[in-house]
Amino acid sequence: MLQETRSRLLVVDDDPELLQFLLDEFSREQAECIGAINGTEALQHLRQSRFDLLILDWTLPDFDGIEICRRLRSSGDQTPVLMLTAHDDLDEQVQALDLGADDYLTKPFELKELHARVRARLRRGHVEKAEQQSETLSLGDLSIDVLSRAVRFKDKALSLSQREFNLLHFLVERSGQVLTRQAILEGVWGAPFVGDPNTLDVYLGYLRRKLKQQGSPPLVHTIRGVGFMARVDETQP
Structure with a gap:
Protein backbone atom coordinates (compact mmCIF):
# COMPACT_ATOMS: atom_id res chain seq x y z
CA MET A 1 0.00 0.00 0.00
CA LEU A 2 1.32 3.46 -0.91
CA GLN A 3 0.20 5.21 2.27
CA GLU A 4 -2.08 4.62 5.23
CA THR A 5 -4.13 7.53 3.94
CA ARG A 6 -5.41 7.37 0.39
CA SER A 7 -3.13 9.32 -1.94
CA ARG A 8 -4.30 11.21 -5.02
CA LEU A 9 -2.21 10.84 -8.16
CA LEU A 10 -2.49 12.57 -11.53
CA VAL A 11 -0.86 10.49 -14.28
CA VAL A 12 -0.17 12.19 -17.62
CA ASP A 13 0.96 10.22 -20.68
CA ASP A 14 -0.03 10.35 -24.35
CA ASP A 15 0.33 6.57 -24.74
CA PRO A 16 -3.20 5.27 -23.89
CA GLU A 17 -1.99 1.76 -23.10
CA LEU A 18 0.78 2.89 -20.76
CA LEU A 19 -1.53 5.44 -19.15
CA GLN A 20 -4.17 2.82 -18.41
CA PHE A 21 -1.52 0.39 -17.14
CA LEU A 22 -0.18 2.98 -14.67
CA LEU A 23 -3.68 3.95 -13.54
CA ASP A 24 -4.55 0.29 -12.90
CA GLU A 25 -1.23 -0.35 -11.17
CA PHE A 26 -1.50 2.50 -8.68
CA SER A 27 -5.22 1.98 -8.13
CA ARG A 28 -4.35 -1.51 -6.90
CA GLU A 29 -2.00 0.19 -4.43
CA GLN A 30 -5.03 1.99 -2.93
CA ALA A 31 -4.30 5.32 -4.61
CA GLU A 32 -6.99 7.50 -6.16
CA CYS A 33 -5.78 7.95 -9.74
CA ILE A 34 -6.80 10.41 -12.43
CA GLY A 35 -5.40 10.20 -15.98
CA ALA A 36 -4.74 12.79 -18.67
CA ILE A 37 -3.46 12.29 -22.22
CA ASN A 38 -2.19 15.81 -22.89
CA GLY A 39 -1.00 18.95 -21.16
CA THR A 40 -4.24 20.88 -21.54
CA GLU A 41 -6.22 18.15 -19.81
CA ALA A 42 -3.58 17.86 -17.09
CA LEU A 43 -3.71 21.60 -16.30
CA GLN A 44 -7.50 21.47 -16.15
CA HIS A 45 -7.32 18.73 -13.50
CA LEU A 46 -4.67 20.67 -11.56
CA ARG A 47 -6.84 23.80 -11.56
CA GLN A 48 -9.86 21.92 -10.28
CA SER A 49 -8.31 19.67 -7.64
CA ARG A 50 -5.29 18.98 -5.46
CA PHE A 51 -2.99 16.00 -5.95
CA ASP A 52 -0.28 14.42 -3.81
CA LEU A 53 1.85 13.63 -6.86
CA LEU A 54 1.95 14.36 -10.59
CA ILE A 55 3.48 11.57 -12.69
CA LEU A 56 4.26 13.43 -15.90
CA ASP A 57 5.44 12.29 -19.32
CA TRP A 58 7.97 14.63 -20.93
CA THR A 59 6.59 14.35 -24.48
CA LEU A 60 2.94 15.33 -24.98
CA PRO A 61 0.99 16.22 -28.14
CA ASP A 62 0.16 19.85 -27.24
CA PHE A 63 3.13 20.96 -25.11
CA ASP A 64 5.80 19.11 -23.19
CA GLY A 65 6.04 18.24 -19.54
CA ILE A 66 8.70 20.89 -19.01
CA GLU A 67 6.15 23.56 -19.94
CA ILE A 68 3.67 22.10 -17.44
CA CYS A 69 6.34 22.25 -14.72
CA ARG A 70 7.16 25.83 -15.63
CA ARG A 71 3.51 26.90 -15.47
CA LEU A 72 2.93 25.12 -12.17
CA ARG A 73 5.92 26.63 -10.41
CA SER A 74 5.42 30.13 -11.81
CA SER A 75 1.87 30.08 -10.42
CA GLY A 76 3.06 28.97 -6.98
CA ASP A 77 1.67 25.42 -7.31
CA GLN A 78 4.09 23.10 -5.48
CA THR A 79 2.50 19.75 -6.43
CA PRO A 80 5.38 17.23 -6.47
CA VAL A 81 6.32 16.12 -10.00
CA LEU A 82 7.90 12.82 -11.08
CA MET A 83 8.95 13.18 -14.72
CA LEU A 84 8.94 10.18 -17.08
CA THR A 85 10.85 10.42 -20.33
CA ALA A 86 12.57 8.42 -23.05
CA HIS A 87 15.39 11.00 -23.03
CA ASP A 88 18.49 10.06 -21.02
CA ASP A 89 20.51 13.19 -21.76
CA LEU A 90 21.98 14.64 -18.56
CA ASP A 91 21.38 18.24 -19.67
CA GLU A 92 17.68 17.49 -20.14
CA GLN A 93 17.48 15.90 -16.71
CA VAL A 94 19.06 19.01 -15.21
CA GLN A 95 16.62 21.21 -17.14
CA ALA A 96 13.65 19.24 -15.79
CA LEU A 97 14.89 19.54 -12.21
CA ASP A 98 15.74 23.23 -12.59
CA LEU A 99 12.22 23.96 -13.85
CA GLY A 100 10.53 22.31 -10.90
CA ALA A 101 10.46 18.53 -11.33
CA ASP A 102 11.17 16.73 -8.05
CA ASP A 103 12.36 13.46 -9.57
CA TYR A 104 13.15 12.00 -12.98
CA LEU A 105 12.85 8.44 -14.36
CA THR A 106 13.97 7.32 -17.81
CA LYS A 107 11.86 5.00 -19.97
CA PRO A 108 11.91 2.06 -20.13
CA PHE A 109 11.87 1.74 -16.35
CA GLU A 110 11.52 -1.09 -13.89
CA LEU A 111 8.10 -1.07 -12.26
CA LYS A 112 9.65 -1.72 -8.83
CA GLU A 113 11.79 1.39 -9.17
CA LEU A 114 8.79 3.50 -10.17
CA HIS A 115 6.84 2.25 -7.15
CA ALA A 116 9.80 2.98 -4.85
CA ARG A 117 10.18 6.52 -6.14
CA VAL A 118 6.44 7.19 -5.86
CA ARG A 119 6.35 5.87 -2.28
CA ALA A 120 9.36 7.99 -1.31
CA ARG A 121 7.92 11.15 -2.84
CA LEU A 122 4.52 10.58 -1.21
CA ARG A 123 6.09 10.01 2.22
CA ARG A 124 8.02 13.25 1.87
CA GLY A 125 4.93 15.08 0.65
CA HIS A 126 2.77 13.95 3.56
CA VAL A 127 5.42 15.13 6.04
CA GLU A 128 5.66 18.50 4.29
CA LYS A 129 1.86 18.83 4.20
CA ALA A 130 1.58 18.10 7.93
CA GLU A 131 4.21 20.77 8.63
CA GLN A 132 2.40 23.29 6.44
CA GLN A 133 -0.96 22.55 8.04
CA SER A 134 0.40 23.31 11.50
CA GLU A 135 2.02 26.50 10.28
Whole structure:
Protein backbone atom coordinates (compact mmCIF):
# COMPACT_ATOMS: atom_id res chain seq x y z
CA MET A 1 0.00 0.00 0.00
CA LEU A 2 1.32 3.46 -0.91
CA GLN A 3 0.20 5.21 2.27
CA GLU A 4 -2.08 4.62 5.23
CA THR A 5 -4.13 7.53 3.94
CA ARG A 6 -5.41 7.37 0.39
CA SER A 7 -3.13 9.32 -1.94
CA ARG A 8 -4.30 11.21 -5.02
CA LEU A 9 -2.21 10.84 -8.16
CA LEU A 10 -2.49 12.57 -11.53
CA VAL A 11 -0.86 10.49 -14.28
CA VAL A 12 -0.17 12.19 -17.62
CA ASP A 13 0.96 10.22 -20.68
CA ASP A 14 -0.03 10.35 -24.35
CA ASP A 15 0.33 6.57 -24.74
CA PRO A 16 -3.20 5.27 -23.89
CA GLU A 17 -1.99 1.76 -23.10
CA LEU A 18 0.78 2.89 -20.76
CA LEU A 19 -1.53 5.44 -19.15
CA GLN A 20 -4.17 2.82 -18.41
CA PHE A 21 -1.52 0.39 -17.14
CA LEU A 22 -0.18 2.98 -14.67
CA LEU A 23 -3.68 3.95 -13.54
CA ASP A 24 -4.55 0.29 -12.90
CA GLU A 25 -1.23 -0.35 -11.17
CA PHE A 26 -1.50 2.50 -8.68
CA SER A 27 -5.22 1.98 -8.13
CA ARG A 28 -4.35 -1.51 -6.90
CA GLU A 29 -2.00 0.19 -4.43
CA GLN A 30 -5.03 1.99 -2.93
CA ALA A 31 -4.30 5.32 -4.61
CA GLU A 32 -6.99 7.50 -6.16
CA CYS A 33 -5.78 7.95 -9.74
CA ILE A 34 -6.80 10.41 -12.43
CA GLY A 35 -5.40 10.20 -15.98
CA ALA A 36 -4.74 12.79 -18.67
CA ILE A 37 -3.46 12.29 -22.22
CA ASN A 38 -2.19 15.81 -22.89
CA GLY A 39 -1.00 18.95 -21.16
CA THR A 40 -4.24 20.88 -21.54
CA GLU A 41 -6.22 18.15 -19.81
CA ALA A 42 -3.58 17.86 -17.09
CA LEU A 43 -3.71 21.60 -16.30
CA GLN A 44 -7.50 21.47 -16.15
CA HIS A 45 -7.32 18.73 -13.50
CA LEU A 46 -4.67 20.67 -11.56
CA ARG A 47 -6.84 23.80 -11.56
CA GLN A 48 -9.86 21.92 -10.28
CA SER A 49 -8.31 19.67 -7.64
CA ARG A 50 -5.29 18.98 -5.46
CA PHE A 51 -2.99 16.00 -5.95
CA ASP A 52 -0.28 14.42 -3.81
CA LEU A 53 1.85 13.63 -6.86
CA LEU A 54 1.95 14.36 -10.59
CA ILE A 55 3.48 11.57 -12.69
CA LEU A 56 4.26 13.43 -15.90
CA ASP A 57 5.44 12.29 -19.32
CA TRP A 58 7.97 14.63 -20.93
CA THR A 59 6.59 14.35 -24.48
CA LEU A 60 2.94 15.33 -24.98
CA PRO A 61 0.99 16.22 -28.14
CA ASP A 62 0.16 19.85 -27.24
CA PHE A 63 3.13 20.96 -25.11
CA ASP A 64 5.80 19.11 -23.19
CA GLY A 65 6.04 18.24 -19.54
CA ILE A 66 8.70 20.89 -19.01
CA GLU A 67 6.15 23.56 -19.94
CA ILE A 68 3.67 22.10 -17.44
CA CYS A 69 6.34 22.25 -14.72
CA ARG A 70 7.16 25.83 -15.63
CA ARG A 71 3.51 26.90 -15.47
CA LEU A 72 2.93 25.12 -12.17
CA ARG A 73 5.92 26.63 -10.41
CA SER A 74 5.42 30.13 -11.81
CA SER A 75 1.87 30.08 -10.42
CA GLY A 76 3.06 28.97 -6.98
CA ASP A 77 1.67 25.42 -7.31
CA GLN A 78 4.09 23.10 -5.48
CA THR A 79 2.50 19.75 -6.43
CA PRO A 80 5.38 17.23 -6.47
CA VAL A 81 6.32 16.12 -10.00
CA LEU A 82 7.90 12.82 -11.08
CA MET A 83 8.95 13.18 -14.72
CA LEU A 84 8.94 10.18 -17.08
CA THR A 85 10.85 10.42 -20.33
CA ALA A 86 12.57 8.42 -23.05
CA HIS A 87 15.39 11.00 -23.03
CA ASP A 88 18.49 10.06 -21.02
CA ASP A 89 20.51 13.19 -21.76
CA LEU A 90 21.98 14.64 -18.56
CA ASP A 91 21.38 18.24 -19.67
CA GLU A 92 17.68 17.49 -20.14
CA GLN A 93 17.48 15.90 -16.71
CA VAL A 94 19.06 19.01 -15.21
CA GLN A 95 16.62 21.21 -17.14
CA ALA A 96 13.65 19.24 -15.79
CA LEU A 97 14.89 19.54 -12.21
CA ASP A 98 15.74 23.23 -12.59
CA LEU A 99 12.22 23.96 -13.85
CA GLY A 100 10.53 22.31 -10.90
CA ALA A 101 10.46 18.53 -11.33
CA ASP A 102 11.17 16.73 -8.05
CA ASP A 103 12.36 13.46 -9.57
CA TYR A 104 13.15 12.00 -12.98
CA LEU A 105 12.85 8.44 -14.36
CA THR A 106 13.97 7.32 -17.81
CA LYS A 107 11.86 5.00 -19.97
CA PRO A 108 11.91 2.06 -20.13
CA PHE A 109 11.87 1.74 -16.35
CA GLU A 110 11.52 -1.09 -13.89
CA LEU A 111 8.10 -1.07 -12.26
CA LYS A 112 9.65 -1.72 -8.83
CA GLU A 113 11.79 1.39 -9.17
CA LEU A 114 8.79 3.50 -10.17
CA HIS A 115 6.84 2.25 -7.15
CA ALA A 116 9.80 2.98 -4.85
CA ARG A 117 10.18 6.52 -6.14
CA VAL A 118 6.44 7.19 -5.86
CA ARG A 119 6.35 5.87 -2.28
CA ALA A 120 9.36 7.99 -1.31
CA ARG A 121 7.92 11.15 -2.84
CA LEU A 122 4.52 10.58 -1.21
CA ARG A 123 6.09 10.01 2.22
CA ARG A 124 8.02 13.25 1.87
CA GLY A 125 4.93 15.08 0.65
CA HIS A 126 2.77 13.95 3.56
CA VAL A 127 5.42 15.13 6.04
CA GLU A 128 5.66 18.50 4.29
CA LYS A 129 1.86 18.83 4.20
CA ALA A 130 1.58 18.10 7.93
CA GLU A 131 4.21 20.77 8.63
CA GLN A 132 2.40 23.29 6.44
CA GLN A 133 -0.96 22.55 8.04
CA SER A 134 0.40 23.31 11.50
CA GLU A 135 2.02 26.50 10.28
CA THR A 136 1.01 29.98 11.32
CA LEU A 137 2.03 32.72 8.92
CA SER A 138 2.53 36.28 10.11
CA LEU A 139 3.13 39.69 8.63
CA GLY A 140 3.49 42.43 11.19
CA ASP A 141 0.47 42.13 13.52
CA LEU A 142 -1.40 39.99 10.99
CA SER A 143 -1.49 36.22 11.60
CA ILE A 144 -2.89 33.40 9.45
CA ASP A 145 -3.64 29.98 10.89
CA VAL A 146 -3.27 27.79 7.80
CA LEU A 147 -5.07 24.76 9.24
CA SER A 148 -8.17 26.57 10.52
CA ARG A 149 -8.02 29.28 7.82
CA ALA A 150 -8.43 31.89 10.55
CA VAL A 151 -7.02 35.40 10.07
CA ARG A 152 -6.45 37.91 12.89
CA PHE A 153 -5.02 41.40 13.11
CA LYS A 154 -3.79 41.85 16.68
CA ASP A 155 -6.76 40.50 18.68
CA LYS A 156 -9.37 41.10 15.98
CA ALA A 157 -10.67 38.33 13.69
CA LEU A 158 -11.05 39.09 9.99
CA SER A 159 -13.98 37.55 8.15
CA LEU A 160 -12.78 36.64 4.64
CA SER A 161 -14.36 34.79 1.76
CA GLN A 162 -12.58 31.67 0.48
CA ARG A 163 -11.07 33.60 -2.44
CA GLU A 164 -9.99 36.50 -0.21
CA PHE A 165 -8.30 34.06 2.17
CA ASN A 166 -6.53 32.25 -0.68
CA LEU A 167 -5.27 35.54 -2.07
CA LEU A 168 -4.06 36.81 1.30
CA HIS A 169 -2.40 33.48 2.08
CA PHE A 170 -0.65 33.45 -1.31
CA LEU A 171 0.71 36.98 -0.78
CA VAL A 172 1.75 36.62 2.86
CA GLU A 173 3.43 33.26 2.22
CA ARG A 174 5.61 35.12 -0.30
CA SER A 175 6.00 38.35 1.67
CA GLY A 176 8.96 40.43 0.56
CA GLN A 177 8.75 39.07 -2.99
CA VAL A 178 7.53 41.11 -5.95
CA LEU A 179 4.80 39.04 -7.61
CA THR A 180 3.55 39.72 -11.11
CA ARG A 181 -0.15 40.04 -11.79
CA GLN A 182 -0.06 36.86 -13.89
CA ALA A 183 1.73 34.85 -11.18
CA ILE A 184 -0.90 35.84 -8.60
CA LEU A 185 -3.83 35.13 -10.92
CA GLU A 186 -2.47 31.70 -11.83
CA GLY A 187 -1.49 30.90 -8.24
CA VAL A 188 -4.88 31.82 -6.75
CA TRP A 189 -7.33 31.29 -9.60
CA GLY A 190 -5.48 28.49 -11.46
CA ALA A 191 -3.12 28.15 -14.41
CA PRO A 192 -3.58 29.06 -17.15
CA PHE A 193 -5.79 31.92 -15.91
CA VAL A 194 -8.87 32.49 -18.05
CA GLY A 195 -10.93 35.58 -17.30
CA ASP A 196 -10.71 39.29 -16.63
CA PRO A 197 -7.31 40.23 -15.12
CA ASN A 198 -9.03 43.12 -13.32
CA THR A 199 -10.56 40.46 -11.03
CA LEU A 200 -7.32 40.69 -9.06
CA ASP A 201 -7.78 44.43 -8.46
CA VAL A 202 -11.31 43.81 -7.21
CA TYR A 203 -10.20 41.24 -4.63
CA LEU A 204 -7.18 43.29 -3.58
CA GLY A 205 -9.62 46.13 -2.95
CA TYR A 206 -11.76 43.87 -0.75
CA LEU A 207 -8.70 42.78 1.27
CA ARG A 208 -7.30 46.28 1.69
CA ARG A 209 -10.67 47.58 2.85
CA LYS A 210 -11.15 44.84 5.43
CA LEU A 211 -7.61 45.24 6.78
CA LYS A 212 -8.03 49.01 7.04
CA GLN A 213 -11.31 48.56 8.92
CA GLN A 214 -9.39 46.59 11.56
CA GLY A 215 -6.82 49.36 11.93
CA SER A 216 -4.09 47.66 9.92
CA PRO A 217 -1.55 49.78 8.04
CA PRO A 218 -1.17 48.96 4.31
CA LEU A 219 0.30 45.46 3.96
CA VAL A 220 -0.21 44.81 0.24
CA HIS A 221 1.71 47.28 -1.90
CA THR A 222 1.55 47.99 -5.63
CA ILE A 223 4.96 47.90 -7.31
CA ARG A 224 4.32 50.15 -10.27
CA GLY A 225 4.91 48.49 -13.63
CA VAL A 226 5.80 45.15 -12.05
CA GLY A 227 3.15 43.74 -9.71
CA PHE A 228 2.46 43.54 -5.99
CA MET A 229 4.26 42.79 -2.75
CA ALA A 230 3.12 41.94 0.78
CA ARG A 231 5.33 43.67 3.33
CA VAL A 232 5.23 45.74 6.50
CA ASP A 233 5.98 49.36 5.64
CA GLU A 234 8.59 50.40 8.19
CA THR A 235 7.65 54.06 7.75
CA GLN A 236 4.26 53.39 9.34
CA PRO A 237 3.95 54.38 13.02
